[in-house]
Amino acid sequence: MSTVTITAQDINKLRQATGAGMMDCRKALTETNGDFEAAIDWLRKQGQKVAAKRADREAKEGVVIAKTTDDNKTGFIVTISCETDFVSKNADFVAFAQSIADAAVANNVKSIDELNEVTVNGAKVADMINDKLASIGEKIAIVRFERVEAPFVASYIHGANRMGVLVGFNQEAGEAGRDIAMQIAAMNPVAVDESSVPADVVEREKAVIMDIIQQDPKMAGKPAEMLEKISAGKLNAFFKESTLTAQAFVKDGSKSVGDYLKSVNKDLKVVEFKRVALG
Numbered sequence: 220m221s222t223v224t225i226t227a228q229d230i231n232k233l234r235q236a237t238g239a240g241m242m243d244c245r246k247a248l249t250e251t252n253g254d255f256e257a258a259i260d261w262l263r264k265q266g267q268k269v270a271a272k273r274a275d276r277e278a279k280e281g282v283v284i285a286k287t288t289d290d291n292k293t294g295f296i297v298t299i300s301c302e303t304d305f306v307s308k309n310a311d312f313v314a315f316a317q318s319i320a321d322a323a324v325a326n327n328v329k330s331i332d333e334l335n336e337v338t339v340n341g342a343k344v345a346d347m348i349n350d351k352l353a354s355i356g357e358k359i360a361i362v363r364f365e366r367v368e369a370p371f372v373a374s375y376i377h378g379a380n381r382m383g384v385l386v387g388f389n390q391e392a393g394e395a396g397r398d399i400a401m402q403i404a405a406m407n408p409v410a411v412d413e414s415s416v417p418a419d420v421v422e423r424e425k426a427v428i429m430d431i432i433q434q435d436p437k438m439a440g441k442p443a444e445m446l447e448k449i450s451a452g453k454l455n456a457f458f459k460e461s462t463l464t465a466q467a468f469v470k471d472g473s474k475s476v477g478d479y480l481k482s483v484n485k486d487l488k489v490v491e492f493k494r495v496a497l498g
Contacts (some may be wrong), residue, residue, distance in 0.1 A: 326476030
């Protein structure tokens with residue numbers, strides 16, 4: 220029994236992250252004593268078709284700018300949050316966010332703190348943020364900053380500045396850079412390949428998969444070796460669906476992203492990516 224108060228805001232947050240129904244979200248939060256991540260796993264264990272909350276779900280409204288340096292060696296994503304879509308869609312606010320992203324590129328900054336100290340036309344970015352807050356009457360802030368360095372970095376902005384992607388390659392990628400950035404925007408992989416999936420993500424997925432298998436009446440009495448084999452198969456399916464190079468290429472489903480990269484250049488590889496979305 221939950222010992223914490225489950226608010227309508229908590230339920231709505233879980234609904235937005237998972238797409239599950241209101242009553243299911245209330246039950247999940249109640250059963251997990253308000254633990255958001257545990258509630259997601261609870262829903263999945265009940266057979267709900269939900270995805271684990273990704274780190275790219277940060278601000279609900281705002282502007283995401285993704286840019287690279289002229290030599291395509293470094294990429295930046297800057298997210299400026301606001302409270303309403305009225306402000307986020309305003310041309311002046313978008314231009315304001317663009318100016319801050321330009322400052323990040325020009326000064327090769329490495330963190331939000333460093334970006335806040337950069338001077339643009341005689342004013343610190345932090346002061347510019349405060350002035351903008353005062354002028355529009357909404358709370359705004361730099362809420363996300365990402366940086367990728369690689370021999371070649373591609374950038375992509377999707378959905379009227381609601382999502383930004385950076386992809387680092389081991390060499391010049393040309394148009395393939397944009398193709399892969401669009402793939403990441405559309406399919407939201409958790410990592411480049413199986414070997415780069417964080418250990419905690421793998422362990423969490425294994426736990427959810429095994430719990431689902433053990434709850435299946437058809438699996439009752441089955442030997443542990445069989446359950447482990449089924450679990451391994453489902454984990455491999457997770458890797459195929461959720462890692463970039465194993466995913467089906469959105470522009471040609473007959474090949475994987477890895478196969479597409481090899482068709483462009485047998486030595487072309489993705490070394491890192493960042494995906495930031497409002498939501």
